[in-house]
Amino acid sequence: MTFRAVDTRASFVALEDRIGEYWRTHDIKRHALAHGDHSKPFIFYEGPPTANGKPGVHHVEARVSKDIIIRYHRMCGQYVIGARGGWDTHGLPVEIEVEKKLGFAGKPDIERYGIANFNAECKSSVLTYIGEWEKMTDRIAYWIDMEKPYSTFDNSYIESLWWILRQFWDRDLLFRDYKVTMHCPRCGTTLSDAEVNQGFEDDVDDPSVWLRFRLAPSGHPLDHALAGAAFLAWTTTPWTLPANVALAVNPEADYVLAQTGSEDHPEKVILAASLAEKVLGEQHTILATYKGSDLVGARYTRLFDGVPGPGDQPDLTQAYRVIGDDFVSLDDGTGIVHIAPAYGDLDVGRKHGLPTLFSVDLSGNTMPQFAELGFANMFFKAADPVITKLLKERGDLFKSGRVKHAYPFCWRCKTALLYYAKPSWYIRTTALKDRLVATNQEVQWVPEHIKNGRFGNWLSNNIDWAISRERYWGTPLPIWISADGQHSECIGSVAELSAKVGRSLSDLDLHRPYVDEITWEDPVHGTMRRIPDVADCWFDSGAMPVAQWHYPFENKELFEQYAGQADYISEAIDQTRGWFYTLHAVSTLLFDRPAFKNVICLGHILDGKGEKMSKSKGNIVNPWDIINEFGTDAVRWYMFASAPPYNPRRFSRELIGDMLRQFTLTLWNTYSFFVTYANLDGWTPAGLLNADGSLTLDIATLTNPLDRWALARLDNLVRTVTTELDGYDIHAPAKAIERFVEEMSNWYVRRSRRRFWKTANDADTQAAYATLYTCLVTLSKLLAPFMPFMAEEIYANLVLSKAPNASTSVHMASWPVSVPAWSDDALVQSIDVVQTIVGLGRAARRSAATKIRQPLPLMLVRVPSNVAASLPAFEGDLREELNVKAIRWLETGATFIDYRFKPNLRVVGKKYGKLVPALTEALKALDNDSARAHAIAVENGQSFDLVVDGQTLTVAPDEVLVETSSPDGYAVAEENGVLAALDTTLTPDLVAEGIAREVVRYIQDARKNAGFAISDRINVVIDGVDNDPLLTATITTWHDYMCAETLAEQLVLGKGLPGAHLETLELDDKTLTIAVSKAE
């Protein structure tokens, strides 16, 4: 029974369709997902993508990276837990999509439409492209369970999040504080950075006011010196002045106390020295100079009373003082900065322990508390002139003007935006910062520098995680608060909530608005209502280890015994602050351990020019286009073999085409070669292939060094690929496989070709088949994680068709194990030298301008003594490769060769240091005879003496490198101590043999061009010899050889052969016409 024929011109896309069909009809993927030993699980976490856009090239990249490692561990016999799809479904991007679709312009539109309706739209929108994702996932052979994915919008998922939040709550890791956001007072919504950047306008006209903040004596050392003076501060937002709680100076800068004003009304002001002239003009006198740090702690009289936030009891003893902070710029203003934490300076306020006070509410109107001052309930921009006028009347205004600067506006409604400190919920990650840093040390990062670089730095600069979002489509935060704001509770499960309200809520959709309707009466504090916020959707995905299993409500054992920590995750590098961080933070806070043990962090995919792909540039590569042209395997191989995937790298049609020609076709043709000849010879793997698909090959039965070499290389490859994949390196094993395929094709098969052509099916041919078969079958398994289709094709044809009980797919076959008996480093090294000699021989032939087809009588070869003994065994290979009749191995010291020495710098450098240049010179200066004598000594492991700079050094053999060079009259090439010299003297016999080979070559061409099958027998007629004695003799002498080579039944001189295919051959001054036709 033969193997299925393999077309050398096969379409890989068609092949993948066929294999895909095989997987479908035999339900291979489902079996693979269930495959493996449950007592040796491999835990994987799928980072959930959002399915509200089509999958792009970078998604393919991440999915393939995941798939390769999963497949490898499965073949190693591990059962993979967590190979399931997941969808990230909540969040602002989804809401924006829906708003766009419905033509909404902000939260008021959504609330009018109804949260229930809106969220229903979100839910259906987020899965718009789920079909595309499933199709792509299937086509690229990312084998995860797409039928039972987890979704972050599932009630079970949300309930697990509630449980987590409750754990944090109980440990005081969940708290409320302010957070400054960009707020649109008309839309009543927070804008994202991207939205804010869209709405910046230059040259916005605003007030520009300089204000006096009068010193208030408080026991500060400078109270006396500064008595009666005022700090000058500058602002463009008078409306924020009631929220002022501090003035900031730069502690490093110089400040001056200056006298200014008219003679009638002199006054003293304090401001930065470098800005005094700009602010005060010429008319001022410097009274004293202070460092900014000297001023810190001084107090001043407030301009207005600010309004505390709802439920706040701010500590005003900390307010109205000078603080020092190096953010203070001396570029403009006065070098003294008015601080209003509520409207942008919250971080500064927090750092210096300042209270937060308000002047304007969320609709942008000034607070009613300012009624007596005359600027209550005014839009903040309208309040500016009123406040300025009031300050002028009070004498607090030093000077005023207008300024044009950039200011952000709402991109939707063009309303001026506010920096606004809103109540917000935080996870207190900073409390466990040390643990975050410590548990990160347990993680293996690939590439390694991320660990203590980008990610480690991020962790050590950790800030509390702002987790609440004032939005609709998200996991509702399970916090209920009383109307008086004095009591709050965090609910950790649906059951607990049911108990609160006294009825089962198991059918409740946990989303807004339904959950918002759940309230209860607290005996002390009254009605408890849920806060309106939803969770940051990064919390959703970061909690997936827990929530995907609905832990702890379900799968308790699974999670606690196995799935609580991933062996492996992989995403692109932008996730260091995203999913990698949230996974790590949630796991460390909950369990004090990292969420994942190993992570491959991928670089981004750029376009063919190295530019980032973006919709606006229109340079997005659609992965389908590439896959439809070259197939999945080509894309997968390119992504991980062409360059390390940890750096950004280019992706284009052309680059993949190159890779395909270089690697895939070489592999395919080797496979095709094997099948073609095995089928011709009727070879089967009987006795080699066991019924279960395993191989039994006794190396002792192989006598041909080529076979032993191939298996030694194969065993080496198995060890390399296994070790590297164990270390989560995907690139290195792919490179090793590439090298192996190249050598298998261009050395093993090329050298072994004739063994497969022999008509007699002898032991050597059998050994060649067994060896190549073993290589291909093993390779199919090593390749399986990378090129799942190609691997399956080779496996199905070579193994499955012949082994009734073999695994139905290579992806469930056992990973190859190293066979120590196959390993043979000495042999590998010898062949390396043989290959070097062949290369040198070719170079020598080129320098002598003789074709390889022309036999030459002799090649002289010199090799280093450590390999010399093993090489004569390969004389046959050398004679054939280089077409020479004899090889002569030159002894070290042969007069034929000249020797030169170089210092072995690695050894000598450390020993002799500054003497090295002199040593180099002394070695170079050696005459031929002493060099030869020293060379013999070195070959024998003996030292020799050398005078360097007046002192005699004893030079040990490992301290020098010996180079050889050649005499004249030979065609010579030399490299690393290996020298090959060709004797180019031709005898008439050699010339005749050369002609014979030349003619054979043309007959073969003719056969090929005539379209004959490899096994077809032919007749040949050669015309144009014209009684040339040399040609006539040649064709007579070499008649049998020529017939054998070309499968010719007849080979004659003459004219005409009806219906024959003709080929002409220019030979010196003759033109031969070669006619071939099929023999009957």
Next chain:
RNA sequence: GGGCGUAUAGCUCAGCUGGUUAGAGCGCGAUCCUGAUAAGAUCGAGGUCGGUGGUUCGAGUCCACCUACGCCCA
């Protein structure tokens, strides 16, 4: 502005703890080899190893600074 990464042939990339003439593939030119091959081999053209300093007998490699690009953050 900060952190991390990257910079080597026209293009894509290797170059281990410092060491000898800086390599491979693609592309280009010439030649060769070939009944598995869309492949392969040999030779050639093509490099101030981003720049400037420094350490060292010796720097693509180590150090400092700078430049450009990418990612993240401010």
